[in-house]
Amino acid sequence: MFQVIAARQLSDAVFEMTVDAPAVARKAAAGQFFILRADEHGERVPFTFSDWSADEGWIRFVFMRVGVTTHKLSHMAAGDSLADLAGPLGNATVVGGLGRVAVVGGGVGAAVAYPVARAMCAAGDRVTVILGARTAGLLILREEFEALPLEGLVIVTDDGSEGVKGLVTHPLKETCEQRAVDHVMAIGPAIMMKFCAATTREYGVPTTVSLNPIMVDGTGMCGACRVTVGGQTKFGCVDGPDFDGHLVDFEELMSRQRVYVDDERSADAEYSRGCSCRV
Amino acid sequence: MPERAPLERIADFAEVNLGYSDQDALAEAERCLQCRDPKCSEGCPVGVDIKSFIARILEGDAAGSIEVIKERGPLPAVCGRVCPQEEQCEASCVLARTGEPVAIGRLERYVADHDLAGALEHRCRPAADEPTGRRVAVIGSGPAGLACAGELACRGHEVTVFESLHVPGGVLVYGIPEFRLPKEIVASEIEMLHQIGVKIVTDAVIGSIHTVQELLDEEGFDAAFIGIGAGLPVFLGIPGENLNGVYSSNEFLTRVNLMRAHEFPKSDTPVWRGRKVAVLGGGNVAMDAARTALRLGAEEAFLIYRRTEDEMPARREELRHARAEGVDFRMLCAPSEIVGRDGFVTGIVVTRMELGEPDSSGRRAPVCVVGSEFEIECDTVIVAIGTRPNATLGKAAPAVGLDRRGYVVTDDDGATDLPGVYAGGDIVTGSATVILAMGAGKRAARSIDGWLASRG
Ligand SMILES: Cc1cc2nc3c(=O)[nH]c(=O)nc-3n(C[C@H](O)[C@H](O)[C@H](O)COP(=O)(O)OP(=O)(O)OC[C@H]3O[C@@H](n4cnc5c(N)ncnc54)[C@H](O)[C@@H]3O)c2cc1C
Ligand SMILES: Cc1cc2nc3c(=O)[nH]c(=O)nc-3n(C[C@H](O)[C@H](O)[C@H](O)COP(=O)(O)OP(=O)(O)OC[C@H]3O[C@@H](n4cnc5c(N)ncnc54)[C@H](O)[C@@H]3O)c2cc1C
Ligand code: SF4
Ligand code: SF4
Numbered sequence: 001m002f003q004v005i006a007a008r009q010l011s012d013a014v015f016e017m018t019v020d021a022p023a024v025a026r027k028a029a030a031g032q033f034f035i036l037r038a039d040e041h042g043e044r045v046p047f048t049f050s051d052w053s054a055d056e057g058w059i060r061f062v063f064m065r066v067g068v069t070t071h072k073l074s075h076m077a078a079g080d081s082l083a084d085l086a087g088p089l090g091n092a093t094v095v096g097g098l099g100r101v102a103v104v105g106g107g108v109g110a111a112v113a114y115p116v117a118r119a120m121c122a123a124g125d126r127v128t129v130i131l132g133a134r135t136a137g138l139l140i141l142r143e144e145f146e147a148l149p150l151e152g153l154v155i156v157t158d159d160g161s162e163g164v165k166g167l168v169t170h171p172l173k174e175t176c177e178q179r180a181v182d183h184v185m186a187i188g189p190a191i192m193m194k195f196c197a198a199t200t201r202e203y204g205v206p207t208t209v210s211l212n213p214i215m216v217d218g219t220g221m222c223g224a225c226r227v228t229v230g231g232q233t234k235f236g237c238v239d240g241p242d243f244d245g246h247l248v249d250f251e252e253l254m255s256r257q258r259v260y261v262d263d264e265r266s267a268d269a270e271y272s273r274g275c276s277c278r279v
Numbered sequence: 280m281p282e283r284a285p286l287e288r289i290a291d292f293a294e295v296n297l298g299y300s301d302q303d304a305l306a307e308a309e310r311c312l313q314c315r316d317p318k319c320s321e322g323c324p325v326g327v328d329i330k331s332f333i334a335r336i337l338e339g340d341a342a343g344s345i346e347v348i349k350e351r352g353p354l355p356a357v358c359g360r361v362c363p364q365e366e367q368c369e370a371s372c373v374l375a376r377t378g379e380p381v382a383i384g385r386l387e388r389y390v391a392d393h394d395l396a397g398a399l400e401h402r403c404r405p406a407a408d409e410p411t412g413r414r415v416a417v418i419g420s421g422p423a424g425l426a427c428a429g430e431l432a433c434r435g436h437e438v439t440v441f442e443s444l445h446v447p448g449g450v451l452v453y454g455i456p457e458f459r460l461p462k463e464i465v466a467s468e469i470e471m472l473h474q475i476g477v478k479i480v481t482d483a484v485i486g487s488i489h490t491v492q493e494l495l496d497e498e499g500f501d502a503a504f505i506g507i508g509a510g511l512p513v514f515l516g517i518p519g520e521n522l523n524g525v526y527s528s529n530e531f532l533t534r535v536n537l538m539r540a541h542e543f544p545k546s547d548t549p550v551w552r553g554r555k556v557a558v559l560g561g562g563n564v565a566m567d568a569a570r571t572a573l574r575l576g577a578e579e580a581f582l583i584y585r586r587t588e589d590e591m592p593a594r595r596e597e598l599r600h601a602r603a604e605g606v607d608f609r610m611l612c613a614p615s616e617i618v619g620r621d622g623f624v625t626g627i628v629v630t631r632m633e634l635g636e637p638d639s640s641g642r643r644a645p646v647c648v649v650g651s652e653f654e655i656e657c658d659t660v661i662v663a664i665g666t667r668p669n670a671t672l673g674k675a676a677p678a679v680g681l682d683r684r685g686y687v688v689t690d691d692d693g694a695t696d697l698p699g700v701y702a703g704g705d706i707v708t709g710s711a712t713v714i715l716a717m718g719a720g721k722r723a724a725r726s727i728d729g730w731l732a733s734r735g
């Protein structure tokens with residue numbers, strides 16, 4: 001059992017959880033993820049570290065409530081326990097020697113972008129962060145980003161309720177046009193990463209994306225996480241999660257993410273019926 | 280052995296074989312000739328003293344019988360069910376020359392099940408040797424790791440098993456279905472290991488939390504055994520293989536066996552329940568996948584295999600069971616493309632094959648019949664064509680010597696080229712059998728014991 005040390009709600013459907021997991025925390029690195037099971041009936045579900053402390057033995061992650069597992073997690077509080085937690089999985093994001101980097105974080109992707117931007121700063125890269133959200137209320141971890149030694153922090157909201165109105169691809173395009181960037185790291189929903197990669201391709205700026213295919217074991221045993229990169233099949237969990245965004249088949253990724261939608265919807269409806277929170 | 284009727288058994292996941300009654304077992308044991316020079320034991324990869332254990336059954340001494348088996352065979356309730364006996368012990372029985380060999384596997388299962396039904400404290404092996412104060416790390420809790428751990432614990436060493444999944448047992452829990460090997464049995468064998476002091480840490484991915492070298496250098500272990508299996512699924516590399524509805528057998532079976540997707544939504548893990556399921560392959564794994572698909576409600580499950588039934592590597596009993604349950608065999612067909620609509624599988628294109636001249640292995644190699652492609656309608660494809668070394672090996676033990684195909688190289692005693700590091704099971708041999716993996720784990724345990732002793 002893995003004990004929840006702290007849990008808080010960051011925005012409407014976004015939560016942050018800190019869990020006691022000393023063995024995992026000791027080896028965690030930016031860009032890596034872990035797999036948890038909420039309870040004994042739980043699915044194995046991957047989340048990326050948003051922070052960790054090797055010394056204090058905890059890991060932290062930010063999640064959006066989208067289905068049964070994240071719904072269960074959203075009700076947990078300090079003192080509760082997760083049935084299982086295994087990691088760190090996947091390869092760490094390559095940092096250092098990149099020069100000027102634009103790190104784009106969309107939605108909960110911002111939480112994943114945070115340790116990546118932090119590691120890049122620490123490794124001597126010059127980092128500009130572009131944070132995107134649908135609306136001001138959904139922006140997360142802004143203070144944490146502000147505390148980093150960034151070259152710039154650009155906030156973008158779809159409805160203009162905070163920062164620039166529009167999509168993250170607008171400031172990204174400008175940065176590319178001004179030749180102000182040597183590398184782009186895009187983390188967020190598949191559709192956002194797809195458009196970021198399409199934007200940077202025009203300018204030939206190398207672009208890394210952090211993919212989130214459906215997984216089961218996370219150790220290369222099942223192949224659920226297959227993604228096509230440069231015409232070749234890769235396993236997201238052991239070959240990634242970071243890949244060259246210009247080579248990823250995003251259409252396939254998005255299609256594969258939808259394979260269980262009907263089941264997921266009915267399962268969440270069923271769970272919600274028995275749940276007092278009425279989301 | 281009595282078995283449940285096909286139509287009844289495909290409605291659930293309960294065990295197909297029912298096991299012997301006392302009378303059946305006695306009658307079968309009486310068929311044994313108690314040969315002066317028993318050939319049967321030579322056919323068993325771990326050399327179980329078959330003649331003696333059968334003699335104990337005849338004497339009504341079940342407890343004595345299980346002791347005889349356990350001297351050599353670590354998990355008899357498992358082996359009695361899943362060993363390919365018809366190629367091993369039973370193939371070597373003298374009676375096989377003239378007729379039916381003694382049903383050794385079934386008798387082994389009978390004795391083991393009786394034992395499992397007894398109180399746990401009576402089942403444990405006699406008290407372990409004096410504690411040696413030596414600590415051994417076992418990586419992977421499949422049959423190789425479990426057998427190694429048990430043997431080391433009996434020799435007085437302190438053993439910790441590290442397992443990356445949330446349940447120990449390896450393929451015994453995530454691969455082989457409940458209807459062939461009830462998970463309770465595996466759990467009960469594992470409980471026995473706990474009783475003799477083996478510590479099992481689940482959710483522990485070696486290579487992630489520690490490397491093997493760190494276990495030895497920093498975590499205070501004196502030796503390590505690598506038993507991580509050959510779990511990486513192989514795909515065909517044909518177009519359409521990443522469509523929704525295409526599974527590796529590992530994923531499909533794991534969703535059901537380990538994650539209990541057949542109980543969805545009580546269990547949170549879903550599985551795509553196809554109506555027409557095509558399984559590619561002809562081994563035990565393919566049979567398990569097809570039979571599992573039927574139990575999930577498929578109207579049709581068929582195997583697509585390049586050669587003929589004679590060449591299928593699956594156990595004859597599995598073939599027979601699969602056929603009786605309605606699995607259809609499409610022989611001499613090679614898949615060339617999976618087709619789909621809106622991202623989901625709708626069919627598979629296959630090419631007809633003919634058996635040509637015998638190849639180097641003596642088997643007649645299949646050759647394509649030009650222009651014979653045709654499409655078979657299906658909404659699920661399960662690829663069961665084999666596996667490769669577990670993908671975590673590179674991070675867990677980057678320095679260990681590997682062969683050309685990426686498997687760990689060991690000597691006959693299971694020693695790798697790294698001091699204090701041993702290996703066994705599928706990660707050394709490639710995908711093989713439960714009993715070979717157990718044998719390798721046990722053998723390595725003995726050499727680890729010797730190595731620790733030699734270091735004083
Ligand atoms: C490497 C990786 C890192 C991730 N990091 C984060 C993160 O930091 N924060 C976050 O909010 N989300 C993250 N995700 C996505 C997260 O795993 C899914 O949101 C989660 O599975 C939803 O589970 P659910 O039961 O609540 O919803 P469900 O209703 O089960 O699923 C909703 C959607 O989530 C995806 N999904 C479902 N099951 C899985 C699965 N087993 N593996 C992966 N995706 C699945 C599918 O696209 C599905 O349509 C990550 C995914 C991957 C692969
Ligand atoms: C579907 C199926 C049906 C089969 N049917 C039969 C049968 O009827 N009869 C028969 O004799 N054989 C059968 N086999 C083959 C048999 O199961 C295997 O040969 C045997 O399980 C190999 O044992 P092992 O201990 O080497 O590896 P495995 O059983 O594969 O166990 C390896 C374990 O190591 C864990 N692991 C991997 N990497 C790490 C890591 N880095 N850190 C920690 N843990 C790790 C894995 O999670 C796994 O639990 C079947 C196989 C399959 C897949
Ligand atoms: S362990 Fe397997 S091969 Fe050996 S006697 Fe038992 S069933 Fe036969
Ligand atoms: S070879 Fe057959 S008949 Fe002879 S002892 Fe062994 S099991 Fe009995």
Ligand code: FES
Binds near residue numbers: 214236
């Ligand atoms: S999640 Fe199973 S292989 Fe990647």
